Amino acid sequence: MKQIVWFRRDLRVEDNAILANAKDEVLPIFIFDKNILDNLPSDDKRVTFIYDAVLKLKLKLQSIGLDLAIFYDYPKNVFENLAILGFDETLCSIDFDDYAKKRDIEIESIIPLKRYLDSFILNPNEHLKADGNPYKVFTPFYKSLNILTASNSIEEYKRNKDLKKFEFDYENIPSLEQLGFKKQKLTAFLYKEPQKLFEDFLIKLDNYQEDRDFFYKDATSNISVHLRFGLVSPRQVFNYFRQFENSDFFIRELFWREFYNYILFHFPKSEFETFNQIDISWNENEEDFQKWCIGETGVPVIDAAMKRLNETGLMHNRLRMIVASFLTKNLFIDWKKGENYFALKLLDYEASSNISSWQWSASTGADAAPYFRVFNPYSQSSKFDKDAIFMKSVLKDLKDVDSRLFHIENGVQTNLFVTYPKSMVDISFSRKRAIEKFKEAKNETA
Ligand SMILES: Cc1cc2nc3c(=O)[nH]c(=O)nc-3n(C[C@H](O)[C@H](O)[C@H](O)COP(=O)(O)OP(=O)(O)OC[C@H]3O[C@@H](n4cnc5c(N)ncnc54)[C@H](O)[C@@H]3O)c2cc1C
Structure with a gap:
């Protein structure tokens, strides 16, 4: 039996379904997929993280007598070339994403694909x-x-320890630059x-x-x-x-x-449409959306969260809930725009968690927050960052402003020694507006 062991989102050696189920002679591979990479900016942090993880995986596989062939190509091309070498099948872990499902169907027509539940x-x-x-x-x-x-x-999963390495050219490793990316500095814990x-x-x-x-x-x-x-x-x-x-x-x-x-x-359609099927006419103002993306809304907790996301690719769960509520309720912008932006930026981006969490925040999802639940960003910061420690760590120009002002609408703006934009929305007014619009969409009367 000759098998390809295709690593994708299972970059480890222990408790790995494909290494447990493989038999005899194997070619472990990883593909830097041009379909995905070509759409990402050159400073994408995830690629730095994955690149590092793939090299570590190669070393670990070498330490158990195997190796990893690394490709930078379209999966279809890779498999068409490998098919010539007479492999019986490919083993991979199931990937539930929309793109991944389509990709795997295409690959299956070249070499039979066995999928295992792993992630x-x-x-x-x-x-x-x-x-x-x-x-x-x-x-x-x-x-x-x-x-x-x-x-x-x-x-x-217990690793099959009797696997034999398929003879192949394992030496060719594309550099990060050849993939079109610049090495990014990542937050320290990500290297652990x-x-x-x-x-x-x-x-x-x-x-x-x-x-x-x-x-x-x-x-x-x-x-x-x-x-x-x-x-x-x-x-x-x-x-x-x-x-x-x-x-x-x-x-x-x-x-x-x-x-x-x-x-x-x-419910795969929930990736593209509201889970609870309500039809909402969202605010289409692109300028409003951009202010949220870059963290220039004039609301300190939102701005600090978004700026930190842009710098590091990370955001705390509570902050994700606060910025999502602000975008979908106070700015009344479609959750799909927020979801797409997180997909671009989050290092831990997982389609399922991200889509459902956004739908939860927008009150359009399965088991969602009721639509009248609108987070007040100032109450949230006062409760969860009373001394403005997180906010000041990001909004450095505000480091000397009295912490209490961070929890009052347009509060930090009263400090004459700092320049900070006025809040782009009135929190109370925009909250009421969102509730009214949701009532209308659901055909409920007051
Ligand atoms: C709008 C929004 C978008 C989100 N997008 C993602 C995403 O793309 N990818 C992602 O992994 N998580 C997402 N989450 C969930 C959550 O914010 C992160 O899993 C969490 O912040 C990761 O930090 P941690 O590992 O320290 O979490 P911990 O609190 O230590 O939790 C441990 C693990 O449990 C899981 N988990 C915890 N809370 C949640 C949750 N609410 N939903 C789903 N899984 C959870 C995660 O795998 C997490 O790593 C999102 C939440 C919101 C509100």
Whole structure:
């Protein structure tokens, strides 16, 4: 048997479905896909992260007697060329994204493709309600998984240690520059191995539920980027933290990721249209949208969050909720525009989590926030960044402004020694407007 082992979003050696299921002689490959890379700006941070992860994977594979052939091409070309070498099949992990599904169908017509569940714990097809329909609400979905989530561990994939390396030219490694990208400086924790992130977070686990919303604190696991590209598997995260007391809340969060993947699988249209089918005439003003993107809205918490995202590709969960509410409710701009912008910028961008979370914030999604729930950005900052520690760390020109002014509409603007734009919307007025528009869209009367 001669197999291609195609790494995509599973860049690790342990608990890896394709290395467990492979047999005999294998050619491990990674493709820097021109279809994806050619649409990204040269300063995309994810490419720096993935590039580094692919080189590390190559070293790890070498340490177990294998290697990694690295290509920069269209997958179709790569497989057409490899087909000549007489491979029986290709092994890969399932990728649920729209593009990935189409790509895999095309590749399958060249060499048979075997897909394995790896990047998620659950096979979305296997957890339906008693009536045969998929769950749409998180709590019953999570309860239905009680036996799994309460267990001590989830079985991991065991690597087949008898694999033989297929003879091939493994030397040709395209440089980051040849891929069309400039090396980016990444935030320090992104260079750490998953095991180190686990250990760092373990000391915070007891306080996770209490602290996780305070966005000036570093109180969460920071594991999402590693999870996204499979440097660690969700089973490994589960198994590591499950051994400790007080892990219930954290495990529950991990299953939001599963839930959103499940929703996108069963309701693929939610990528393009409102889940609850309401028709809203959004604000199309491009200037308003751009102010939000670059963080020039005049609302400190929004501006700090967006500027930090633009600089680092990272944003705390609570801040994601606040900026999404501001865009969709106060500015009344279509959630799809926000979703696309996050897709461009977020290092941990995961279509399912991002789409569903945006729909949640816009009150158009499965198990969404009710439409009258509009976050007040000033109350949020006062609650979760009282001393403006996070905001001042980004908005450096405001570092000497009294922290209390950050939590008052147009408050920092009263300080005569700083120049800061006036808030682009009146919070109370825009909140009422959004609620009215939602009522109209849902045909509800006051
Ligand atoms: C508008 C919006 C967009 C989002 N887009 C993404 C995205 O593209 N990719 C992504 O991974 N997460 C997304 N999230 C969820 C969440 O913000 C991130 O998973 C979290 O901030 C990652 O940080 P962490 O690893 O320290 O999380 P922790 O709090 O330590 O949680 C551990 C893990 O659980 C999962 N998780 C936790 N909360 C959520 C959640 N609400 N939804 C889904 N999974 C969750 C993640 O895999 C996370 O890594 C989004 C949230 C919002 C409100």
